[in-house]
Amino acid sequence: xxxxxxxxxxxxxxxxxxxxxxxxxxxxxxxxxxxxxxxxxxxxxxxxxxxxxxxxxxxxxxxxxxxxxxxxxxxxxxxxxxxxxxxxxxxxxxxxxxxxxxxxxxxxxxxxxxxxxxxxxxxxxxxxxxxxxxxxxxxxxxxxxxxxxxxxxxxxxxxxxxxxxxxxxxxxxxxxxxxxxxxxxxxxxxxxxxxxxxxxxxxxxxxxxxxxxxxxxxxxxxxxxxxxxxxxxxxxxxxxxxxxxxxxxxxxxxxxxxxxxxxxxxxxxxxxxxxxxxxxxxxxxxxxxxxxxxxxxxxxxxxxxxxxxxxxxxxxxxxxxxxxxxxxxxxxxxxxxxxxxxxxxxxxxxxxxxxxxxxxxxxxxxxxxxxxxxxxxxxxxxxxxxxxxxxxxxxxxxxxxxxxxxxxxxxxxxxxxxxxxxxxxxxxxxxxxxxxxxxxxxxxxxxxxxxxxxxxxxxxxxxxxxxxxxx
Amino acid sequence: xxxxxxxxxxxxxxxxxxxxxxxxxxxxxxxxxxxxxxxxxxxxxxxxxxxxxxxxxxxxxxxxxxxxxxxxxxxxxxxxxxxxxxxxxxxxxxxxxxxxxxxxxxxxxxxxxxxxxxxxxxxxxxxxxxxxxxxxxxxxxxxxxxxxxxxxxxxxxxxxxxxxxxxxxxxxxxxxxxxxxxxxxxxxxxxxxxxxxxxxxxxxxxxxxxxxxxxxxxxxxxxxxxxxxxxxxxxxxxxxxxxxxxxxxxxxxxxxxxxxxxxxxxxxxxxxxxxxxxxxxxxxxxxxxxxxxxxxxxxxxxxxxxxxxxxxxxxxxxxxxxxxxxxxxxxxxxxxxxxxxxxxxxxxx
Ligand code: SF4
Numbered sequence: 001x002x003x004x005x006x007x008x009x010x011x012x013x014x015x016x017x018x019x020x021x022x023x024x025x026x027x028x029x030x031x032x033x034x035x036x037x038x039x040x041x042x043x044x045x046x047x048x049x050x051x052x053x054x055x056x057x058x059x060x061x062x063x064x065x066x067x068x069x070x071x072x073x074x075x076x077x078x079x080x081x082x083x084x085x086x087x088x089x090x091x092x093x094x095x096x097x098x099x100x101x102x103x104x105x106x107x108x109x110x111x112x113x114x115x116x117x118x119x120x121x122x123x124x125x126x127x128x129x130x131x132x133x134x135x136x137x138x139x140x141x142x143x144x145x146x147x148x149x150x151x152x153x154x155x156x157x158x159x160x161x162x163x164x165x166x167x168x169x170x171x172x173x174x175x176x177x178x179x180x181x182x183x184x185x186x187x188x189x190x191x192x193x194x195x196x197x198x199x200x201x202x203x204x205x206x207x208x209x210x211x212x213x214x215x216x217x218x219x220x221x222x223x224x225x226x227x228x229x230x231x232x233x234x235x236x237x238x239x240x241x242x243x244x245x246x247x248x249x250x251x252x253x254x255x256x257x258x259x260x261x262x263x264x265x266x267x268x269x270x271x272x273x274x275x276x277x278x279x280x281x282x283x284x285x286x287x288x289x290x291x292x293x294x295x296x297x298x299x300x301x302x303x304x305x306x307x308x309x310x311x312x313x314x315x316x317x318x319x320x321x322x323x324x325x326x327x328x329x330x331x332x333x334x335x336x337x338x339x340x341x342x343x344x345x346x347x348x349x350x351x352x353x354x355x356x357x358x359x360x361x362x363x364x365x366x367x368x369x370x371x372x373x374x375x376x377x378x379x380x381x382x383x384x385x386x387x388x389x390x391x392x393x394x395x396x397x398x399x400x401x402x403x404x405x406x407x408x409x410x411x412x413x414x415x416x417x418x419x420x421x422x423x424x425x426x427x428x429x430x431x432x433x434x435x436x437x438x439x440x441x442x443x444x445x446x447x448x449x450x451x452x453x454x455x456x457x458x459x460x461x462x463x464x465x466x467x468x469x470x471x
Numbered sequence: 472x473x474x475x476x477x478x479x480x481x482x483x484x485x486x487x488x489x490x491x492x493x494x495x496x497x498x499x500x501x502x503x504x505x506x507x508x509x510x511x512x513x514x515x516x517x518x519x520x521x522x523x524x525x526x527x528x529x530x531x532x533x534x535x536x537x538x539x540x541x542x543x544x545x546x547x548x549x550x551x552x553x554x555x556x557x558x559x560x561x562x563x564x565x566x567x568x569x570x571x572x573x574x575x576x577x578x579x580x581x582x583x584x585x586x587x588x589x590x591x592x593x594x595x596x597x598x599x600x601x602x603x604x605x606x607x608x609x610x611x612x613x614x615x616x617x618x619x620x621x622x623x624x625x626x627x628x629x630x631x632x633x634x635x636x637x638x639x640x641x642x643x644x645x646x647x648x649x650x651x652x653x654x655x656x657x658x659x660x661x662x663x664x665x666x667x668x669x670x671x672x673x674x675x676x677x678x679x680x681x682x683x684x685x686x687x688x689x690x691x692x693x694x695x696x697x698x699x700x701x702x703x704x705x706x707x708x709x710x711x712x713x714x715x716x717x718x719x720x721x722x723x724x725x726x727x728x729x730x731x732x733x734x735x736x737x738x739x740x741x742x743x744x745x746x747x748x749x750x751x752x753x754x755x756x757x758x759x760x761x762x763x764x765x766x767x768x769x770x771x772x773x774x775x776x777x778x779x780x781x782x783x784x785x786x787x788x789x790x791x792x793x794x795x796x797x798x799x800x801x802x803x804x805x806x807x808x809x810x811x812x813x814x815x816x817x818x819x820x
Contacts, residue, residue, distance in 0.1 A: 015677070017684055049671040054535070055679075064677050070667035072538045073679035075561050078531035081523070085535030085543065086669070088519045089493050093539075093669030111531070114524040264517025267487045267655050271472065279473040279648055308475075308646065315475055315648045323646040328500050328584040348732030350645050350725070351806045 008039030008048055013065040024062055028228025030185040030218025030235070031059055031127060034198075035066050037191070038096070038125065041199040042069065045206055051094045052086050054079040058100035059133045077108020080115035083122045091258075094205040095122040102132045105141040105165050112167075116211050119176030121258070123201045123212040126167060129220035130239060137223030141165035144242055149223070164242050168215045172248050178210035180249040184217035186236040190245070197247065208257035217243055276446065279315040288319065288344030291430055292352045294369055295420075296337035297361030302417035305444055306359065307338035309421060313432045313440035314342040322350045337365060342430065357429055359420050360385070361403065367391055378429050380420055399423060399470065406465055407458050415458040422462035426470055472651040478642040479504035481613045481649055482546060482572050483512055485620030488652040491570075492541040493519035495532035497551060500584040501640040502574035505546040526551035530558030530571070537567040538678045540666025542624050542659070546572035548640070549582060552590055552598075559633050560599030563695070564680040566665070568627035571605070572620065572636040574643035577804035585804030586640040586725060589774035594635045595753045595781065602692055604699055605633040607752040609723040613647035621652060628659035630702060637752060639773075641725045641806065699754070708756035709748045712738065716745025718816040719763050721782055721796070722771040723749050726807060730771045733812035744816050755781065761789035767819040769797040771812050776800060 012019050025032045042048050051069040055061060057076035064071040074082040079097040087095040097115075104112045104126045112124065131149055132138040139152040142164050146155040156164075168182045179201055183194035194216060201212040217239050221231035293310070297303045304325050311321035325338040339352035354374045360366045363385040373379055375395040383402040392398065401423045403416035418441070424430055425437050441459060445452050476484065482505050486494065494513055496506035506522065513520040519536075523529040529545040536543035547555065552573050562569055573594065577587035592598075594607045606626055610619040616638055623634040667676045682688040709727075712734055713719060720730035727748040737744040747763060749756050764786065770779040779798050786793045799815045801807045 017687075049674055050669045052539070052667055052669045061679075061681055064679055068674065070669055070673055071677045071679070072535065072667050073565070073681065074535075075531060075557055078527065078534075078558075081528040081531035082535030082538070084521065085493065085495065085532040085541075086539050086667075088521065089536045089541040089543070090539055090669050095669075110524055111528050114528070261517060264515065267516050270487070270512065270516050271474075271484070271651055274474075277474055279475065281473050281650065282648060311646065312475060315473070321475070321648055324641065325644060327640075327644050346731075347647075347728070348735065349729040349806075349809055350641060350647075351729065351808075353808050353810065 006036045006039055008043040008068055009035070009066045010068050015065045016062065023066065025059065026222045028219055028221040028231055029059070030129065030216065030220070033185040033191060034125065034127060034194070034216050034218065035063065037195050037198045038202070039067055041195070041202045044199070045202055047094045047202060047206055050092060051096060052090075053096045053098055054083045054086070056099040056103040057134070058103050060098055060100065060127065061134070063098055077103050077106070078111055079103065080108065080111040080120070080124065084115050084118070084120045087121050091208070094202065096205075097122055097124045099124060099126050100133070101126060101128045101130065101142040102140045105167050113171070113174070116171050116177050116213060117174050119178075119211045121205065121208055121210055123205050123214060126213070126215045127218045128215050128239070128243065129218045129223070129235070130164075131220055131223040133220045133223045137225070142167075142243070144238060166243060168213065168243075168248050171213050176211055177213055177249060178251045178255040179204055179212035181213070181247045182215040182217070182243055182245050184235060184240070184245055186217065186219060186232045190236065193245070200252070204252055204255070209252060209255040215243070217245070280318050282315070282320045283318045285344035288431060290341060290343035290347070291357060292355050293340050293342075293357040293359070294337060294352050294355040295340070295359040296365035296369055298334050299336050300414065301336065301361050302414060303336040303361065304338050306417040306421060307340050309440045309444040310424070310430065311340050311342065312443055313430070313436040316436040316439055317432050319343060319432070320345060320347050322347045324350045335365070342432070359424070361416055361420070363390070370396075378427070380423050382416060399427065401466070403462070406462055410458045410461040411454055412458055415455055418455055418458045419462035422459055422466050423470065426463060426466035473648050474651060475646055476613055476617075476649045477504060477646045478613045478616045478638065478644065479574065480508045481617040482620045482636070483508040484651060485617035486544055486570070486624070487512060487516060487518075488654075489621040489624035489656050490542050490658055491518060491544055491624065493521070493532070493536045493543040495521050495523050495529040495536075495543065495545050497523050497526050497529050497547065499548045499551045501576055501643050502546050502548045502551075502572070504643070505572060505574070526554040527558065530555035533569040533571070534558055534562050534567050537562065537569040538565070538666070539668050540662035542628070544570035544572065544620075544624075546574065548574045548576045549578045549590060552593065556593070556599035559605055560601050560603060561680060562633040563603035563605060564601060565678050566631040567678065568631050568633070570620065570623040570627055570634050570636065572638060575637065575639040577802070583804045584640060586806060587773045587802060587804055588639060588724060588726060589777065589802065590637070591752070591772075591774055591777040591781070594637045603695060604753050605635045606630065606702060606705070606754070607635045607637050609637050609749055609752050610642060611724050611727050611748070612642065613645060614649045616642055617649055617652070621656065625656065625659070626705065628662070630698060631665075632698070637724065639725050703754045705751060706754040706756040707750040708759045709750055710759070711746040711748070713745035713747060715743050716766060717743045718767045718769060718819050719745045719747050720769050720771050720812065720816070721747050721760070721778075723752060723778065726771045726773055729807050729809055730812055732809045733816065736809065736813050737816055742816060742820055755785050757785045757789045760785055764790060764792060764794045768794060769799060769812070769815050769819070771799050771807055773801055773807060775802060
């Protein structure tokens with residue numbers, strides 16, 4: 001970079017640690033030229049105070065020595081993710097992601113293509129010099145076939161190293177980008193065209209119109225092992241055969257800025273929307289013996305809902321409650337179970353190793369959990385899973401309820417859980433008041449209010465059966 | 472307002488009351504419900520939600536929003552946490568605040584989606600490259616997931632550091648009753664001095680972490696270590712029935728709840744047991760721990776002994792004397808049983 005001051009850049013590059021007016025770039029490097037074009041356009045468009053540049057890992061990691069705008073250095077390849085966050089959280093900002101070909105097209109390609117595909121309001125400048133400059137000249141995704149680098153000493157081979165990655169053309173497959181162009185800083189004529197393109201891309205940012213991608217072919221004499229002139233010639237001649245220049249897409253006239261967001265409510269107001277889910281605070285009560293329970297069966301039997309209904313009743317009765325479901329692959333395998341604890345003080349372990357109460361709707365679950373029940377505990381099972389070969393234990397009370405049969409006879413074979421709830425209520429094992437259980441019975445269907453009437457019907461039938469058949 | 476809430480949802484409730492501006496996340500069991508709630512709740516109150524393309528992007532989005540002075544967070548589990556380590560190092564090294572919730576699952580590698588506490592070292596010792604730490608909070612209930620997430624934001628901005636809320640699958644998946652916070656936190660103070668916000672006032676602000684001058688970088692490392700020493704005032708622990716306890720369990724998070732039940736069972740049979748439970752894992756409540764050097768100590772954890780190793784290190788650093796510390800642990804997604812914990816104590820008395 002020359003020592004002539006560019007408006008929008010610092011007069012002296014003190015951030016480098018030395019009061020200097022010469023840049024850290026090698027002689028003949030294209031970065032400095034592009035830096036100037038970007039800052040000139042920012043100043044001309046009056047954007048200096050709105051701009052945040054996200055700089056990459058690569059030779060431009062020190063871009064902040066020069067640009068007199070807000071600057072955030074990103075991890076290797078992550079400038080688009082960083083820029084996305086700035087753009088979304090500060091809508092008025094003009095956001096620039098400045099990247100090289102290794103940074104964007106190799107390690108950070110997914111981040112780059114995803115930001116482009118989301119149509120983030122930002123411009124990406126990708127400096128394409130066919131190499132990793134900062135680390136000394138290794139092969140990059142855009143290295144030309146036959147190009148010798150430190151990691152392609154025999155020259156890049158299509159068969160083993162693939163073809164040069166043409167990012168602009170790939171991005172042109174996406175719907176969202178508003179502007180896609182490739183330009184060059186190899187000579188004065190090309191620099192002039194690049195100036196127009198850079199300005200256009202930044203105008204789009206000024207107007208909040210969406211995502212722009214500008215690829216800039218740039219000489220890197222150092223890594224190319226050429227002098228400045230030869231390197232510029234390589235950029236103009238050889239690179240352009242693979243990376244043709246031009247505006248590939250310009251949707252700027254169709255693009256519209258995002259509408260302002262809909263008015264939002266405050267956080268307390270948001271949670272106040274669900275007033276029907278308010279509970280009284282739990283209170284310490286040494287007279288209430290903690291109940292540790294397991295409800296088990298298979299998917300579709302309302303196992304988890306029955307558990308939730310019980311803790312909801314517990315919460316209404318100002319008990320401390322915990323509900324812990326099976327989840328993940330086990331649930332997809334057809335098993336459903338949940339552990340719940342209802343207590344008169346802060347609950348320790350949420351895990352129920354030895355339930356006082358077990359509710360079981362399938363045989364495999366009975367086989368699994370019956371041995372764990374505390375001596376003196378109570379087990380509620382569906383009558384249909386019992387039989388002469390059913391597991392049993394002399395030291396626990398087994399209450400058989402024809403839950404599925406009663407539910408089916410009363411209009412919903414899926415409401416066996418509700419019949420089980422009546423048995424829990426009738427036998428008073430939970431120590432929870434009837435009103436709380438009745439309220440929770442309806443409340444757990446708050447998302448399916450049309451089922452409440454049917455569920456009450458099953459509940460009444462279940463309770464009638466319990467009164468007749470259970471002590 | 473008391474609500475029944477799933478732990479994963481409580482995280483988002485806490486975040487909203489903290490004033491969280493943006494959530495960036497990627498699906499992973501058992502943490503996904505955090506992203507589900509964030510996707511619904513944040514836009515409803517005018518905040519930003521983005522489903523990122525991977526956890527690497529999530530953490531770098533948190534970095535970007537944090538660099539802009541915004542309150543940003545992400546949530547994930549084991550494998551996602553591993554992918555975020557580079558980003559956490561950048562946040563710590565650059566002084567960018569942000570919150571990461573780890574709903575720990577069982578590892579290593581793909582492991583399974585059940586509860587483990589084996590990301591302890593990763594969270595507490597730094598986890599990424601370089602000499603740094605994140606602040607680490609250790610909730611044990613749905614309430615603490617809400618309150619802890621809320622507090623994490625305040626700490627992140629006070630110290631300009633990443634804060635990890637080290638939770639686990641059991642807490643994330645369980646539902647408990649929870650008091651919603653009463654008011655929203657005020658926005659953190661002093662942000663304008665360093666945030667890059669695309670304004671005239673912030674034009675001179677810069678975030679970078681490259682320092683080629685070795686003396687400068689050593690100075691920055693020393694500053695970081697001084698910051699960690701200053702954080703020590705935030706160290707906190709909860710003690711349960713500890714005064715006359717002969718045996719004291721040392722446990723954090725979900726393990727501490729199992730140990731708490733064991734304490735009650737032991738006390739009911741005449742064994743004087745107690746529980747010491749760190750609420751912060753970095754900084755570690757070293758002083759309070761060292762006061763227990765003369766008790767019979769049992770660590771309860773769901774990993775290979777990572778927490779116990781740290782406990783031993785804390786004694787060594789605090790009083791240059793390491794008492795005997797027993798270990799009761801399970802791995803692979805199995806919860807420690809109350810019986811096993813109580814049994815370990817009985818053997819000692
Ligand atoms: S190595 Fe290449 S890209 Fe880097 S400064 Fe030198 S010429 Fe420019």
